[in-house]
Amino acid sequence: MTHRSPIHPPAGHTATTSPSATAPRGHGDYCEAGLARLLEQHDLNSFDALWQVAAHDVDAPNRERGGVSTVSLLTLEDEDGNSHRLYLKRQTNHLGRSLARPLGEPTFSREWRAIRHYHALGIPAVDAGWYGERRAGREWRAILITFDLAGRDDLDHWHERWSELDAGMRSQVITASARLVREIHQAGLMHGCLFPKHLFLSRPPSESPASTWRMDAVIIDLEKTRRFVLRRHECLRDLYVLWRRLKGWQHDEWRQFLAVYRDADAQSAEVSQWLEQLEARAARKRR
Numbered sequence: 001m002t003h004r005s006p007i008h009p010p011a012g013h014t015a016t017t018s019p020s021a022t023a024p025r026g027h028g029d030y031c032e033a034g035l036a037r038l039l040e041q042h043d044l045n046s047f048d049a050l051w052q053v054a055a056h057d058v059d060a061p062n063r064e065r066g067g068v069s070t071v072s073l074l075t076l077e078d079e080d081g082n083s084h085r086l087y088l089k090r091q092t093n094h095l096g097r098s099l100a101r102p103l104g105e106p107t108f109s110r111e112w113r114a115i116r117h118y119h120a121l122g123i124p125a126v127d128a129g130w131y132g133e134r135r136a137g138r139e140w141r142a143i144l145i146t147f148d149l150a151g152r153d154d155l156d157h158w159h160e161r162w163s164e165l166d167a168g169m170r171s172q173v174i175t176a177s178a179r180l181v182r183e184i185h186q187a188g189l190m191h192g193c194l195f196p197k198h199l200f201l202s203r204p205p206s207e208s209p210a211s212t213w214r215m216d217a218v219i220i221d222l223e224k225t226r227r228f229v230l231r232r233h234e235c236l237r238d239l240y241v242l243w244r245r246l247k248g249w250q251h252d253e254w255r256q257f258l259a260v261y262r263d264a265d266a267q268s269a270e271v272s273q274w275l276e277q278l279e280a281r282a283a284r285k286r287r
Contacts, residue, residue: 029132030112035145038084039130042076047132050143055088067093067140069107074145085148086129092141096223106133106142107223114222115146123183126200126220149218151203155196155246162248169204172215174253176201178260180217181238185261190234192224194241236277243278244285254278 029047031039039045044053055072062069069091076084095104108131118125130145158165158173165173177199184191191198198221204213228234239261249257252266258274259266 030130032129035086035129038076038078041079044076047134047141047143050088050130050132050145051090051141053088058087062094065094065096065107067091067095069094085150087146087148089144089146090141092139094142095140106140108142108144109133110225111221111223112144114225118219118222118225121187123187124180124216124218125222126218146220149200149220152200152218153203155199155201155217155242158201159196159246159248170253171256173201174249174257175260176215176217177242178257180219181242182261182263184219185235185238188228188231189225190228191219191222191238192226193221194238195221196242196245236274236281239274240278240281243282251275 031045036045039050044050053074055074057070057072059071070089072088072090074086074088076086078084089108091106091108094107096107096110097104112128112131115125115128119127126149127147128144129147130143133140133142135141155173155177162170180199181191181194198219200218200220202216204215243254254275255266255271258264258271259268262270262274264270
């Protein structure tokens, strides 16, 4: 039995028509064709079946926003005996409000739209294969399924091993992370929750890494993504979330990150200015 990369529809195929391929706001469901086949094999291709299925929670339930939100690992075998890891995310009355939706909507609905928006822009982001929501009485339930990011580890993992990494691997981690954040911000988007655990970086090949190998990164947890209002201020807010958690990075390593992020020389006045603003923000937070 082997673990395979996430199931996706073959080239030229679209998502199934049942559930709905367009997944409009409201009660419609969306499912990728490849995932639909796997779920149907296990009698799980319906909202009720996914809501009831037992799965291992990978984190403590989030009980903010007056509701509850859980993330569970669901591992299913396909007809060939290959094992596929899915993240089954379920929530009840876990709502976010905005000018467009003043009465609220499931935060997974926001995340699902953000994932599709990131992919439309070409920004590397986690794939979502299933989305649906239901309202019954006072309960507003939502389900989102995302695919396992096989062959990747989050930035927290790399940071914890920082002292063990050689200079070349450190540079790869910094560069890949900075490129991804630059792509997000250049698209006019603020991630809004840019913790290191939300950036997943590719592992080197199992054999000795070739000189041409380049690490890349993928972003997850997009429910708080929004368009910039005050661009510079919000860029700094995102960057500061990383800054305060990546305590193992030295001053020169942050210069390298900002140089890639700004596409500038590491010793330039521009990079120095961004570095000073992050340091000033940190000093204010310490007061």
